[in-house]
Amino acid sequence: MAGVRKKLKLIVSVTMVNLFIFILISRNSSQVKNSQNKIHIPSKPFWAKLSTSPAFWNRQQQILDFQNNPVIWANSSGTDLPDWLNETSLTSDLCRPNFRVTTQVKDYNTLPNRFKDFLLYMRCRSYPIMMDQPDICKEPPFLLLAIKSLSPHFDRRQAIRQSWGRAGVIANRTVVTVFLLGNATSEDHHPDLSEMLLYESAKHKDIVQWDFRDSFFNLTVKEVLFLEWIQARCSGARFIFKGDDDVFVNTYRIMEFLNSVSEPKARDLFVGDVITNAGPHRDKKVKYFIPQSMYVGSYPPYAGGGGYLYSGDIAARLQNVSSHVALYPIDDVYTGMCLRKLGLAPEKHKGFRTFNIDEKYRSNPCAYKSLMLVHPRTPQEMIKIWSWLSRPDLTCQ
Numbered sequence: 001m002a003g004v005r006k007k008l009k010l011i012v013s014v015t016m017v018n019l020f021i022f023i024l025i026s027r028n029s030s031q032v033k034n035s036q037n038k039i040h041i042p043s044k045p046f047w048a049k050l051s052t053s054p055a056f057w058n059r060q061q062q063i064l065d066f067q068n069n070p071v072i073w074a075n076s077s078g079t080d081l082p083d084w085l086n087e088t089s090l091t092s093d094l095c096r097p098n099f100r101v102t103t104q105v106k107d108y109n110t111l112p113n114r115f116k117d118f119l120l121y122m123r124c125r126s127y128p129i130m131m132d133q134p135d136i137c138k139e140p141p142f143l144l145l146a147i148k149s150l151s152p153h154f155d156r157r158q159a160i161r162q163s164w165g166r167a168g169v170i171a172n173r174t175v176v177t178v179f180l181l182g183n184a185t186s187e188d189h190h191p192d193l194s195e196m197l198l199y200e201s202a203k204h205k206d207i208v209q210w211d212f213r214d215s216f217f218n219l220t221v222k223e224v225l226f227l228e229w230i231q232a233r234c235s236g237a238r239f240i241f242k243g244d245d246d247v248f249v250n251t252y253r254i255m256e257f258l259n260s261v262s263e264p265k266a267r268d269l270f271v272g273d274v275i276t277n278a279g280p281h282r283d284k285k286v287k288y289f290i291p292q293s294m295y296v297g298s299y300p301p302y303a304g305g306g307g308y309l310y311s312g313d314i315a316a317r318l319q320n321v322s323s324h325v326a327l328y329p330i331d332d333v334y335t336g337m338c339l340r341k342l343g344l345a346p347e348k349h350k351g352f353r354t355f356n357i358d359e360k361y362r363s364n365p366c367a368y369k370s371l372m373l374v375h376p377r378t379p380q381e382m383i384k385i386w387s388w389l390s391r392p393d394l395t396c397q
Contacts, residue, residue, distance in 0.1 A: 055296040056105045056119070060326040068324050095124035107293050112284075115294070118217040118329050125224050125327070131201050131209040133178060133233070140236025142173040143258070144312075146226060149245040150214055151184035151193050154200065156245040159379030161204065163386035164249040171255040176234070178206050179245070180226055182214025216287070219305070219331035227319035230312075239269070240315055243307025248377040248385050250368055253351065254309065257372065270310040270339065272303025273355070273373075274348035288330060295328070302336025303346040306354035306375040317342055365389065366396035 053059045066085055097120040102108050105119060137144070145165050149157055157179050161167075165177045181197075184190035201207040210225050212218055230237065239258055243249065261269060279298045280290035321341045328334040339345060351372035361367035365388035368374065377385065388394065 053296065055292060055294055056101070057295045057326055057328060058297065059104075060122070064324055064326055095121070095126060097121060098123055105293050107291060111291065111293075114215065114217050115291070115329070117213070117215070118327075119294075122327050125221070125323070127210045127212040127221070127225060129209070129229075130183070130211050131181075131197075131207045133205055133208060136176055136178060136205065137234035137236060139174060140238070141176040141234070142238045143170075143175045143251075143254070144230075144234055144237040144240045145175060145177040145249075145251075146240060146242045147177070147179050147245050148219065148222060148243070149179045149181055151181055151197055151209075152190065153245050154196070155379045157200070159382045160245065161206075163382045164251045166251075167206070170251055171259075173255055173259075175251065176237070178208050180222055181207060181209040182212045182218060182222060183209070184214050187213070188215065217329040220327050220329065220334045223331045223335060224322050224327070227315060227322060230315050231319050235312070235316070237312045237315070239266075239309065239311055241307065241309050243373065244305065244375070246377065247307050247354075247373055247375040248368070248382050249307065249373050250351075250371055250389060252389060253370065253372050257351070258309075266311055267313045268311070268344060270303070270308065270314050270344065270346045271349040271352070272308030272346055273306070273352035274301055274303050274346045275299075276301045278302075290329070299333050300336045300340040301345045302332050302339075304352070304354040305330075305332035305335075307352065307373045308332075308346065309372070314344075365391075365394060369394070369396050 053062060063085060099120070101119040101122070105111070108116065108119070111119075145167075147157070147160060147165065161177070167175055167177045169175070184193070186192070197207065197209070201209075208226075208229060210222070212221050212225075214222075226242070230240070241249065241254065258266075277298070280295050281288045282292070283289060318335070318338050321338050325334065325337050325341055328337060336346065349372065351370065353371060353373060354375045356362075356376070357367060357371075357374060365385070368385055368389060
């Protein structure tokens with residue numbers, strides 16, 4: 001009899017638990033159904049009030065963010081915009097000097113001339129092309145080598161052609177090389193080398209030149225123009241190496257690396273000597289000095305401009321997003337800003353040595369075999385190192 005009571009008690013308990021679970025599920029299901037039909041009204045504004053940044057670049061970026069935000073833009077009228085956002089209505093030629101900056105940047109008159117020049121023409125992103133190679137990528141290359149150079153650097157370009165930048169077929173892969181130039185003007189005390197440059201272009205067919213002042217702060221302009229050029233002339237390139245004309249690049253090692261990259265990783269590939277947790281230099285004696293009146297905040301992770309490697313897919317996305325990022329006077333930082341806008345970050349690779357290698361290893365051929373890039377190297381050193389790596393009998397432990 002006691003056993004029957006125990007069984008009965010157990011059955012009642014299980015039934016009650018199941019009934020309780022059923023009621024909970026039914027109630028939650030009813031709430032979900034009701035919530036689908038119920039309109040939820042926010043209790044406070046979703047968008048924070050726009051307030052201007054005291055730094056000029058940050059303010060220009062705020063304006064671009066506003067222009068490219070369809071939600072805010074569609075629900076705003078000119079009358080309810082803050083005064084500092086009224087620059088969005090400017091319709092003048094963006095490549096004419098913007099003299100408004102002389103009053104918008106509080107210490108404009110005390111800044112070095114390179115800053116004044118950059119600020120005056122910061123809005124301009126379009127310059128005429130002086131030399132082009134429209135058929136250079138007629139056969140889409142596996143690797144496009146794009147080297148930033150200056151008109152007078154004939155010896156560097158020739159050394160690259162004779163060594164690591166030799167166009168053609170390397171490791172059964174097609175390589176195309178182009179040199180990216182601006183206009184070396186008399187304003188910067190450059191001699192007129194235009195006829196020599198025309199001869200060089202006719203002979204080698206690898207010069208791409210635009211009509212903008214080729215200065216350190218305008219390397220960002222060169223970056224933006226190059227991204228446009230890729231889409232117009234070489235959109236089929238699988239990978240792109242972009243670097244300076246004073247670096248040595250182990251093209252053999254780059255090919256080995258690219259052949260080992262999996263297809264999913266190849267799409268988002270962007271590798272180099274990555275710098276993190278950096279910010280603007282405030283010391284006026286430093287080449288990379290940026291005043292507080294121009295920029296506040298830290299820098300996103302970025303790959304040192306001596307050279308980095310990325311996919312053709314990334315190149316297309318960078319070109320699209322670059323119009324949403326205000327020009328910044330340091331080109332590698334600007335590229336990092338564009339990557340962040342895409343939700344990406346460059347990947348650090350120990351094969352990129354933009355700050356050189358230990359002096360005791362610099363004369364050892366094997367020190368370069370596993371590296372992708374070393375900076376800096378003279379034209380003579382480039383040719384010598386390339387001859388080392390090209391020796392079939394070179395064996396390294």
